Amino acid sequence: MGATRTSPARGRGGRERILAAAARLFAIQGINATGMEQVAEAAPVSKRTLYAHFRTKGDLVIGHLEDLASSGATLEGVLTRDDVPPRERILALFDLPAPDGAPVRGCPFIDAAAEYPDPGSAVHSYAREQKLRMVRLVTExxxxxxxxxxxxxxxxxxxxxxxxASRAMVLGDADYGRHARAAAETLLAHALPAGA
Incomplete structure (x- = not known):
């Protein structure tokens, strides 16, 4: 009896595979250039499974953004870390994550809002909520x-x-945040009491 070839796992974990595939494809191609069929194939799941989890592409994009937000892997993620002092959390906003062979994408919420420009769309609204959350966290x-x-x-x-983050994406330079970090250090030095 010859060895049997197995296909990548299907069934359980479909939602997680869909989100992982969407994250990869969105990072490489952008949101608008990524089709639902591509996501289903990359997951791999049937189109029926894909649409059972995400009725529309907009639902998939929001699911992707929610997954990113909850993972702590966005610019905002560092702001809630209790193991890092407040000043260092703020300055860590300028340490852009280095891409793993993917293009520098900057902020996924800004990217999503740009690709869904209607302020009334669910994706744009979610992105706006995350940007408002970011300023609330920094204010705190x-x-x-x-x-x-x-x-x-x-x-x-x-x-x-x-x-x-936007300039890093346009210029393809994951280290671009160093320029803004220097400006942020100056702002903090002038706005905070000595020794803060």
Whole structure:
């Protein structure tokens, strides 16, 4: 009896495989250039299974963004880490993750909002919620550090972080955040009490 070839696992774990395949394809090709059939093939799952988990591509994109947000693998992820001091959490916003052979994509929430430009769309709304959450988290951290005008400083810092992520994507330079980090250090030095 000859050896039998087995196909990649199907059945259990379909949702996780779909999200993993979508994440890979979105990172390499972008959201709009990735079709649902490609995701099903890469997962691998049947189209029926794919649509049972995600009725529309928009649902898949939101599922992908939710998965990223809960994993802590986004710019915002470091902001909630209790094992890192507040100032270092803020500065870590500028340490963009190095891609594993994939193009530098910057912020997935900005990418998704750009690919779903209608502010009323579910994807754009979710991306906006995450960007507002980011500024709330930074506001909490600079408040904890003793900043007198935390909301204004937080807006400046997240604007720097988002700008650095966008420029890193356009220029294909995962280390681009170092420029914005230097500016953030200056902002913090001028806005925070000595020794914060």
């Amino acid at each position: 951290l600079v408040t904890e550090l003793g900043c007198e005008r935390p909301a204004a400083l937080a807006e400046q810092l997240v604007t720097l972080a988002d700008g650095a």
